[in-house]
Amino acid sequence: MxxxxxxxxxxxxxxxxxxxxxxxxxxxxxxxxxxxxxxxxxxxxxxxxxxxxxxxxxxxxxxxxxxxxxxxxxxxxxxxxxxxxxxxxxxxxxxxxxxxxxxxxxxxxxxxxxxxxxxxxxxxxxxxxxxxxxxxxxxxxxxxxxxxxxxxxxxxxxxxxxxxxxxxxxxxxxxxxxxxxxxxxxxxxxxxxxxxxxxxxxxxxxxxxxxxxxxxxxxxxxxxxxxxxxxxxxxxxxxxxxxxxxxxxxxxxxxQGGVAAMGQINQRKADTLYNYLDQSDFYRNDVAAANRSWMNVPFFLADDRLNDLFIAESEAAGLLALKGHRMVGGMRASLYNAMPLEGVQTLVTFMQEFERVHG
Amino acid sequence: MxxxxxxxxxxxxxxxxxxxxxxxxxxxxxxxxxxxxxxxxxxxxxxxxxxxxxxxxxxxxxxxxxxxxxxxxxxxxxxxxxxxxxxxxxxxxxxxxxxxxxxxxxxxxxxxxxxxxxxxxxxxxxxxxxxxxxxxxxxxxxxxxxxxxxxxxxxxxxxxxxxxxxxxxxxxxxxxxxxxxxxxxxxxxxxxxxxxxxxxxxxxxxxxxxxxxxxxxxxxxxxxxxxxxxxxxxxxxxxxxxxxxxxxxxxxxxxQGGVAAMGQINQRKADTLYNYLDQSDFYRNDVAAANRSWMNVPFFLADDRLNDLFIAESEAAGLLALKGHRMVGGMRASLYNAMPLEGVQTLVTFMQEFERVHG
The missing domain is CATH 3.40.640.10 (Type I PLP-dependent aspartate aminotransferase-like (Major domain))
Known part of the structure; x- marks a missing residue:
C-alpha cells in the first residue's frame, strides 16, 4: 500500500x-x-x-x-x-x-x-x-x-x-x-x-x-x-x-526545478486542501485566508466525537500522522516539500468518503 | 572484499x-x-x-x-x-x-x-x-x-x-x-x-x-x-x-554478552596489536604499557618516508582510515567495540607482510 x-x-x-x-x-x-x-x-x-x-x-x-x-x-x-x-x-x-x-x-x-x-x-x-x-x-x-x-x-x-x-x-x-x-x-x-x-x-x-x-x-x-x-x-x-x-x-x-517549482506545487497542494475544507460543513479551518500556512494545515471535524475514528480510518488507509498537535487538538496535515500532490489528493478523497459515510 | x-x-x-x-x-x-x-x-x-x-x-x-x-x-x-x-x-x-x-x-x-x-x-x-x-x-x-x-x-x-x-x-x-x-x-x-x-x-x-x-x-x-x-x-x-x-x-x-564480554575481547584485540608492535623494530608505539589505550592505538613506522605507501597499500587491502591524527602523525588504529578480532588479526598480518617487503 x-x-x-x-x-x-x-x-x-x-x-x-x-x-x-x-x-x-x-x-x-x-x-x-x-x-x-x-x-x-x-x-x-x-x-x-x-x-x-x-x-x-x-x-x-x-x-x-x-x-x-x-x-x-x-x-x-x-x-x-x-x-x-x-x-x-x-x-x-x-x-x-x-x-x-x-x-x-x-x-x-x-x-x-x-x-x-x-x-x-x-x-x-x-x-x-x-x-x-x-x-x-x-x-x-x-x-x-x-x-x-x-x-x-x-x-x-x-x-x-x-x-x-x-x-x-x-x-x-x-x-x-x-x-x-x-x-x-x-x-x-x-x-x-x-x-x-x-x-x-x-x-x-x-x-x-x-x-x-x-x-x-x-x-x-x-x-x-x-x-x-x-x-x-x-x-x-x-x-x-x-x-x-x-x-x-x-x-x-x-x-524538481528548485524552489520556484516547489513554490508552485506547494501552493497547489495547499489550495487543494483548503478549497475542499472551505466548501465543507463537516470540516473547518479557522485561519484567515491571507495567513493560512502552506506547510501545516490544522483542521477540525464539526463533530469531534469522530476524531478517533478519523485517525483510525485514515491510518488504515495509509494516511499517516494526521492527529493534531496536543496544544490545538483536531487534525493537522503537514505538506512539506516531500509530500507529493497525489498525497493531498488522496487525503481529500479520503475526507470526502469519510464525510459521505459519517456526515 | x-x-x-x-x-x-x-x-x-x-x-x-x-x-x-x-x-x-x-x-x-x-x-x-x-x-x-x-x-x-x-x-x-x-x-x-x-x-x-x-x-x-x-x-x-x-x-x-x-x-x-x-x-x-x-x-x-x-x-x-x-x-x-x-x-x-x-x-x-x-x-x-x-x-x-x-x-x-x-x-x-x-x-x-x-x-x-x-x-x-x-x-x-x-x-x-x-x-x-x-x-x-x-x-x-x-x-x-x-x-x-x-x-x-x-x-x-x-x-x-x-x-x-x-x-x-x-x-x-x-x-x-x-x-x-x-x-x-x-x-x-x-x-x-x-x-x-x-x-x-x-x-x-x-x-x-x-x-x-x-x-x-x-x-x-x-x-x-x-x-x-x-x-x-x-x-x-x-x-x-x-x-x-x-x-x-x-x-x-x-x-555479545554485554560489557564484560566486550572487555575480554577488547583486551584481546589490544594485546594482539601491542604485542606485535613490541616485537617489531619496524613499527613502534611510545606509550607506557600501563597507560596504553585499548581503543586507540597510535603507531609509527621507523622510516616515516614509508607512511604514504603504508596508507595506500592498507587501503587497497581493505584496511581503512589508518592515517594518524594530524596533531600526532604516523598511524592510528581505533579498535572500538564494533571492530572484530579478525579485523585486528588481518591488520597484523598486513603489517607483517609490509614489514617483510619494506623492512
Missing amino acids: TTYNFCAGPAMLPTEVMLQAQEELINWHGRGCSIMEMSHRGKEFMAVAAKAEQDLRDLMQVPSNYKVLFMHGGGRGQFSAVPLNLMQPGKKADYIVSGAWSKAAAEEAVKFGGINTQQIQLKTDGVRSLTAEKDWQLDPQASFVHFCPNETVDGLEFTGVPDTQVPLVADLSSTILSRPLDVSRYGVIYAGAQKNIGPSGLTLVIVREDLLPKADANIPAILDYRLAAENDSMFNTPPTYAWYLAGLVFEWLKR | TTYNFCAGPAMLPTEVMLQAQEELINWHGRGCSIMEMSHRGKEFMAVAAKAEQDLRDLMQVPSNYKVLFMHGGGRGQFSAVPLNLMQPGKKADYIVSGAWSKAAAEEAVKFGGINTQQIQLKTDGVRSLTAEKDWQLDPQASFVHFCPNETVDGLEFTGVPDTQVPLVADLSSTILSRPLDVSRYGVIYAGAQKNIGPSGLTLVIVREDLLPKADANIPAILDYRLAAENDSMFNTPPTYAWYLAGLVFEWLKR
Missing part, C-alpha cells in the same frame, strides 16, 4: 532520497563502509559536505557575504544561539510572537538579554489572523528582530518582510526551501532540519558575515557562529549522516 | 546493526515509513527511545538515582554543559589534562567559571605515561573534577578512579561500553556517540539526580540537564535516527 506521511516533524523525506540512502547505506560509493562511518575530516565526507553547501547556496541564491552553517541542536538550540551571538550591550531585541514557536523563542531569549515581545496573533469572530508586518511596532535601536514566518503548531504564516534597518532573524524551520525567498533581506535565517531538509539533529544557519560575534564572546562552542564559520562547521564532529541526507534532499530539489 | 574500518570517529558500527538498519530504513516494522520520518512523540518512537534507555541501563547497571539523557551537540557540547550545570558559586573546578581532549574541555570550561588545571601526561626517555590518580592534587572544595579516561588522539588511557568526595565528571566518548565500569563512582558520565554508540550528532549523558541544576539556572535549553531529565530528553526534537541506531547497538551488545 502506498502511504503518505503527514507528520509535522520529524517529517517524511522524498521517496527517491530514501531509496538512494538505503541503497548506499552500508557501502557508500563502493568504499566498503557507510558514509556515517567515515571521518568528517576525510576527503569523502568533506566533498559531500561542500557539495551540500553549494547546492543549498544555489537553491536559495545565498549571497557571498553570508555563511552557511550546519550545526547541532535543532531550532531550540538557535533560540539560545541567536541572542548569544547577536545581542548588543545596552540594547534590547524585538520578538514578534505569532504562535507557539515564536513564543518559545522569546521565552528562551530572556535568559540572555532584554527583549520586547509583541503578540500579533488575533482572533476575531472565531477566525485567527496575524497583524501585518507594516503595523509591527519596531525598536529602531534593537539588536535584532526575531520572527517565525510559519507557525507549525498554529498553522499560520506570513510571507512579508518588515521594512527596518535592524537585522532580521527568521526561524524558517517549517518553511525553508518551500518557495523563493530573498536571503539578502535577512541577517540570520535558521531552520531545524526535520521538516523540509532532512532528519532531526541537524540545524541550518545562514548568517550575514558582519553579524558574526566577536572572537572573545563567551558563547558555548557548539552555539558560536564565529567558531562554526571559521571551521566550516567542523569545530566539533557535525551530525554527518544528517548532513549527507540533507545533501541528497538538496540534489532532489534541484531535480 | 571484506573491509575493516579503523576510523577514530565517526567510527564503524557493527555489521549486523548496519544490515538491520538498511533492511528497515524505508519501512520500519511495516509502518510504511522510516523511523526517522516519525514523530518523536508518537508511540512508535517513544517505545524505541525507552527500550534504548533501558538496554543501556542494563548494560551499564546504571543505578536508579541516575538520569540517562540523549542530547544534541557531541562531546564538545558537554564541554560547555558540564560547567554550566555543575559549577557552584565561589568554587572552582579541577580539570585533569591527560591529552588533547581533556585540554580542550578545560579551555571551554574557563568561559563559565574558575578552574584549576593539572597536566598529568609525562614523557620520559621517549615514553609517554600518565600520573596515577592517587598522585593528583585535588581541591576538596571543588565543584567537580573533570577527566578523560581515554584520550583518542594521544592513545593514552587509565582505568582508575580518584578517591574524592567531589563529584567526578568523566568524558567517556571513546571508551564507554568497552568494559565494565562502576557508574556509582561518578557524578556525570558523558560520551559523544560516534565511537562506541552510534552515528555522530547524539550525546549520551548519565547524571546523578542530586547534581541536576536549579530550575532557574540560565543555561541554554539544549544543554540543560534538568530540562532534559524532566522531559525524557524531548524538550526539543532529539536526533531520533541516531537514537534509534544507538538502540540497535545496545541490543547488539547484549547479544
Whole structure:
C-alpha cells in the first residue's frame, strides 16, 4: 500500500532520497563502509559536505557575504544561539510572537538579554489572523528582530518582510526551501532540519558575515557562529549522516526545478486542501485566508466525537500522522516539500468518503 | 572484499546493526515509513527511545538515582554543559589534562567559571605515561573534577578512579561500553556517540539526580540537564535516527554478552596489536604499557618516508582510515567495540607482510 506521511516533524523525506540512502547505506560509493562511518575530516565526507553547501547556496541564491552553517541542536538550540551571538550591550531585541514557536523563542531569549515581545496573533469572530508586518511596532535601536514566518503548531504564516534597518532573524524551520525567498533581506535565517531538509539533529544557519560575534564572546562552542564559520562547521564532529541526507534532499530539489517549482506545487497542494475544507460543513479551518500556512494545515471535524475514528480510518488507509498537535487538538496535515500532490489528493478523497459515510 | 574500518570517529558500527538498519530504513516494522520520518512523540518512537534507555541501563547497571539523557551537540557540547550545570558559586573546578581532549574541555570550561588545571601526561626517555590518580592534587572544595579516561588522539588511557568526595565528571566518548565500569563512582558520565554508540550528532549523558541544576539556572535549553531529565530528553526534537541506531547497538551488545564480554575481547584485540608492535623494530608505539589505550592505538613506522605507501597499500587491502591524527602523525588504529578480532588479526598480518617487503 502506498502511504503518505503527514507528520509535522520529524517529517517524511522524498521517496527517491530514501531509496538512494538505503541503497548506499552500508557501502557508500563502493568504499566498503557507510558514509556515517567515515571521518568528517576525510576527503569523502568533506566533498559531500561542500557539495551540500553549494547546492543549498544555489537553491536559495545565498549571497557571498553570508555563511552557511550546519550545526547541532535543532531550532531550540538557535533560540539560545541567536541572542548569544547577536545581542548588543545596552540594547534590547524585538520578538514578534505569532504562535507557539515564536513564543518559545522569546521565552528562551530572556535568559540572555532584554527583549520586547509583541503578540500579533488575533482572533476575531472565531477566525485567527496575524497583524501585518507594516503595523509591527519596531525598536529602531534593537539588536535584532526575531520572527517565525510559519507557525507549525498554529498553522499560520506570513510571507512579508518588515521594512527596518535592524537585522532580521527568521526561524524558517517549517518553511525553508518551500518557495523563493530573498536571503539578502535577512541577517540570520535558521531552520531545524526535520521538516523540509532532512532528519532531526541537524540545524541550518545562514548568517550575514558582519553579524558574526566577536572572537572573545563567551558563547558555548557548539552555539558560536564565529567558531562554526571559521571551521566550516567542523569545530566539533557535525551530525554527518544528517548532513549527507540533507545533501541528497538538496540534489532532489534541484531535480524538481528548485524552489520556484516547489513554490508552485506547494501552493497547489495547499489550495487543494483548503478549497475542499472551505466548501465543507463537516470540516473547518479557522485561519484567515491571507495567513493560512502552506506547510501545516490544522483542521477540525464539526463533530469531534469522530476524531478517533478519523485517525483510525485514515491510518488504515495509509494516511499517516494526521492527529493534531496536543496544544490545538483536531487534525493537522503537514505538506512539506516531500509530500507529493497525489498525497493531498488522496487525503481529500479520503475526507470526502469519510464525510459521505459519517456526515 | 571484506573491509575493516579503523576510523577514530565517526567510527564503524557493527555489521549486523548496519544490515538491520538498511533492511528497515524505508519501512520500519511495516509502518510504511522510516523511523526517522516519525514523530518523536508518537508511540512508535517513544517505545524505541525507552527500550534504548533501558538496554543501556542494563548494560551499564546504571543505578536508579541516575538520569540517562540523549542530547544534541557531541562531546564538545558537554564541554560547555558540564560547567554550566555543575559549577557552584565561589568554587572552582579541577580539570585533569591527560591529552588533547581533556585540554580542550578545560579551555571551554574557563568561559563559565574558575578552574584549576593539572597536566598529568609525562614523557620520559621517549615514553609517554600518565600520573596515577592517587598522585593528583585535588581541591576538596571543588565543584567537580573533570577527566578523560581515554584520550583518542594521544592513545593514552587509565582505568582508575580518584578517591574524592567531589563529584567526578568523566568524558567517556571513546571508551564507554568497552568494559565494565562502576557508574556509582561518578557524578556525570558523558560520551559523544560516534565511537562506541552510534552515528555522530547524539550525546549520551548519565547524571546523578542530586547534581541536576536549579530550575532557574540560565543555561541554554539544549544543554540543560534538568530540562532534559524532566522531559525524557524531548524538550526539543532529539536526533531520533541516531537514537534509534544507538538502540540497535545496545541490543547488539547484549547479544555479545554485554560489557564484560566486550572487555575480554577488547583486551584481546589490544594485546594482539601491542604485542606485535613490541616485537617489531619496524613499527613502534611510545606509550607506557600501563597507560596504553585499548581503543586507540597510535603507531609509527621507523622510516616515516614509508607512511604514504603504508596508507595506500592498507587501503587497497581493505584496511581503512589508518592515517594518524594530524596533531600526532604516523598511524592510528581505533579498535572500538564494533571492530572484530579478525579485523585486528588481518591488520597484523598486513603489517607483517609490509614489514617483510619494506623492512
